[in-house]
Amino acid sequence: MQTLNDFLVLIDSYIGSAVWFPYALLGTGLFFTFYLGFPQLRYFGHALKIVKGKFDRTGDEGDASHFQALATALSGTVGTGNIGGVALAIHLGGPAALFWMLVTAFLGMTTKFVEVTLSHKYREKDETGRIAGGPMYYMKNAEFKLFGKKLNLAWLGGIFAFATILSSFGTGNLPQINQIASSIFTSFGIEQWITGAVLAVILALVILGGITRIVKVTEKLVPSMAIIYFIGALAVIATNYENIWPSIVSIFSDVFTGSAAVGGFLGANLAFAFNRGVNRGLFSNEAGQGSAPIAHAAAKAHEPVSEGMVAILEPFIDTIVICTLTGLVLLSSGAWKDKMPNQFEYTELDVLTSKFDENKPEDKQKLYEYLVEGQGMTQYTGELKIENGVVMSDVTLVHARSIADNVKVYNADGLYTGTLEVANGDVIDPSSAVVFEGESLVHSAPLTIEAFKRSFLGDWGQYIVSLGLVLFAFSTAISWSYYGDRATTYLFGSKYIVYYRLLYVTGFFFASFADTTIIWTLSGITIALMTLPNLAGILLLHDEMKKTVKDYWVDFKNDWPGEKTPE
Template sequence: MEGLYNFLTSLDGVLGGSPWFPFVLLGVGLFFTIYLKFPQVRYFKHAWKVVFGKFDKGNEPGDTTHFRALTTALSGTVGTGNISGVAFALYLGGPAALFWMWATAFFGMTTKFVEVTLSHKYRVQTEDGTMAGGPMYYMDRRLNMKWLAIAFAVATVISSFGTGNLPQSNGIAQSIEATFGFEPAIVGSVLGILLALVILGGIQRIAAFTARVVPLMAVIYLIGALAVIFANLENIGPSFVAIVSDAFSGSAAAGGFLGASLAYAFNKGVNRGLFSNEAGQGSAPIAHAAAKTKEPASEGMVSLLEPFIDTIMICTITGLVILSSGVWKEKHENNFDRSDMYFVQGTYDDQSAEDVGKLYNFLNEIKDHDIQAYSGDIRIVNGTAVSDGFTLINARSVAEDVKYSVSGEDPFTGTLKIVDGKPVKDNLEVSGKSLVHSAALTTIAFTRGYFGHWGQYIVSIGLMLFAFSTAIAWSYYGDRAMTYLAGPRSVMPYRVIYVAGFIWAAFSDTTLVWALSAVAIVIMTLPNLFGILMLSKEMKQTVNDYWTKFHSK
């Protein structure tokens, strides 16, 4: 697993983690925002009217309503990205990361408007009578680039696991284990059965389920979040100041947080923003293709609301909970993931300004540091290291009160071999105090409000509903891609594998799952961004035609 993780992180380094990817993603959104004259602002009010059926006609082609198409697409985006992803972004980049999530969402509103409009325009009716759409159809039917359509469809299938399946299951299991103590394998198995029962019913059952669950889960989560925000109201102003002021300078060291450079915060904020709202990824157009309308632009306008609801509203609320409570810069007792641990040569103290400077450069991948991986033997007696000359970095922080055990039970005594910063003993478990991230960080933050320790249950329930609905929506994206690639008969085998993957991810390594997700998102996004840029003139004409028809009624 460690070898696979290293491969995925290396691949991500030249794709989503590269300096150029955030500029490509934001650049496309910026281009269409200017080219279409800020549709996310001009059409915002009209979009809400379309969602609630003001212009609906009952005899139009499609499988579901505007509202249900929106909730299905939202269920695909509102998931662990809003709970775990925001926490992960703040853990990596500090307050500055949230600003870049906002920027991604604002320009992403236009990107989503474009991709949904074009995909809806070239949707088709399948052999079983249902609608199928998505970027692969405009790539094939309009651009005449079947090779690109196939590449996108394959990427969609991969991303259905990397975005909608594995991280969601893992996030649910992690949160429920921390809150209720249930074994991840049991959680994954039970929810896997429920997942199978829902997705076998196709888009109509999926849409009906999400139309009920999405509003409910938003209300539950909002109540818990506001309980923390109002309990820490004096910190809300400083949190907003830090978000904006750090955006163009990076986030300074604070507590156990060792700081993040501007480049690092920018990159991680944009990437987490994409994971959260999926604008440009090409996933939402697949759900919106089922909407009952003859006007592609009207469904595109519905879709521009998604990044606003998902990121600018829900992610901001999560971010304020984490920032105002202060938990993002505190060290907490936790079990260390092997991929989060790194042993370095020398002794470093995060209370020393000189050491913090060196660690800052090391963690932000700035070359001006002399920190090297530790290789050698560490003597451990009754779970405590008695050797010196090394420092354990866990979750980008200096670990404290570290304990070593065998399979999480008996304290380890003996010699622990470290090679290139990593322990080689397979059944070793390490725990102690360090920064935490993902769902665990959000869970801790929710205990700092009026509900006290009961707040963690809101996160667990909210995460379960958010993530489970995301897994359902992404199963539909994957089966539409399989329908394009191999026909309707391929859908059932895909669903079986999808459910099996959901169960497996519940007890897999958290960091490995996020690494797979990061790669899967990018290999789906790049072909879609290329395609919509090729059709920019047609997009403008489609929007103009819509308004001409609308005003002539």
């Protein structure tokens, strides 16, 4: 598993985690924000009126209402990114990472407006009569020009569709059930595979009904899960009210310097916070990834721009509202910087040759340079001697980017005595029967669970997170199954959808007890593979986008002469 994770990390280092990727994502959003005159601000109120159905027409073609399309798209984005993703971003980049998540969301409001408008404009009907849309269709049908020469980008649509199928697993399937199962195990002690099996059956019953059943489920799940999570988050923040202002200050104070070391957190520089904040922001709201346009393509609308405006609301609700709440919960509770008892994952366990004391500034600096700046550190190779569960070798165990304390090693018989082979800092246990437990930082859903418990809710807080996570993540898995089956239809035809759905449900079950670190790494790769062709496509169509918006307002004034426009 360690070898597989290292291979995936290497691939990710060239795309999603590469230095240039956040700039490509934010740069596209920034360009369209200025090019279209800040539509995320000017059209926000108009978008709310559209969602309410004020400008609907009888006979508009589509499979879902504006609200249902928004709910389906939101259910695809409001998931583990809002609970586990924020926790992971702060764990890696400190409070400043949340700032970059918010920046990603603000610019992403424009990016979604553009990608949804263009995708809705070029949607089609498949051979069964169902609406089919998404970036692959504008890539196939739009007229692209570069330096005056026409381009045929149908091949790019094929690449995007294939990446969508991969990302339906990497974004909407594997990390969602993995976080659900981990949360349920943490809160209730139910084995991960049991949770996976039960929810896999329910998932199959929902997605086999197609878009009609999906929108009926998501339009009820999304409001319910948002209310439950909102109330719980406010309870935590209210309990720790004295930390609200310091938490807000910490988000902005270290934006251009990075976050300083505090507690078990060893610090993060600007580049680290920026990269992790943008990547987790993208995972949260998916602006630029090209996923939401697939859901919005099914909406009943005669004007593609009107559906694009509905999409403006998504990053606002998903990231600016819900992720900010989660961030304030983590920061005000102090859970993000505290070590806590947990079972170690081998992929996050690193064995260093020297003994380090985090109370010594020079040792803390060396670890910061190793973990954040990537400077060399001698990793242990040899046998790790263990007696009655205690590591006797003169080494330092680093887990979840923090020095591990009070470590105990167990096997099936109890406290372990013996040796384990270590190669370049990685513990090798072929049988996977030896377990390391101790105190270290935690991240993802377990961190958010701990934060929710630090309120007047007490242990009841963990149940709110678990319930919210189940609803959030399960609805995401439902929506992404639809994205995957539309991509399958585009590439292979509708008759292959049933095979895709069977594979989707099977993967959902097995991911419930897979390694969390590998799941997140795979997720980052698949997100980038979808995002890059979509960004290239909408940038090439920037002139058409501007003309489409202009034509919309001309038609709107003719159809609704008494209505005030934000143009």
